[in-house]
Amino acid sequence: QQQVKQSPQSLIVQKGGIPIINCAYENTAFDYFPWYQQFPGKGPALLIAIRPDVSEKKEGRFTISFNKSAKQFSLHIMDSQPGDSATYFCAASSFSPLVFGKGTRLSVIA
């Protein structure tokens, strides 16, 4: 049973575009929703995270939008750059290890 569903699987945008990656979760006990970024040959690294007491969080060009009633959250990347090309994973947890989505491979073309 997949607890965190992520879409799309892959995404191609032009430089300066705003890619949006969506995730949906099932377990209402989840209270921590991070996004991880992974470059080829590297381990995932935390990009930004949100807790359900806020509906939006911004860090630089990266924004998480959170909809508790819909059990959904999304990552927006403003003014995307070729250096943002990577695989992005959403995740969720409570008092438990992180459960990850299946990942989105983002390509930003110049």
Place this chain on the structure above:
Amino acid sequence: NAGVTQTPKFQVLKTGQSMTLQCAQDMNHNSMYWYRQDPGMGLRLIYYSASEGTTDKGEVPNGYNVSRLNKREFSLRLESAAPSQTSVYFCASSDGTGGIEAFFGQGTRLTVV
């Protein structure tokens, strides 16, 4: 700053062989994890250790064993490797279990032929 260190980085095994993947962290974290990453499947938890002296199964534990050797080290053992265990394995650590940032190693790419 080393963070989470995994060895080896690459390994090729024959079906039926055994091996141990090593992981060490220098951040004094209590919790450690082993995930596997397969194309289109994301990161799936194999085993984790919430604290020194404890281990628990994750989503895909079959065919694996783990040992929390001390607070720094958490090893993953394949007793009899199978082609289905071909994957990239990541070790991670965090200061607690859940609700907190996890730091990942660089991964071990394992091929079972």
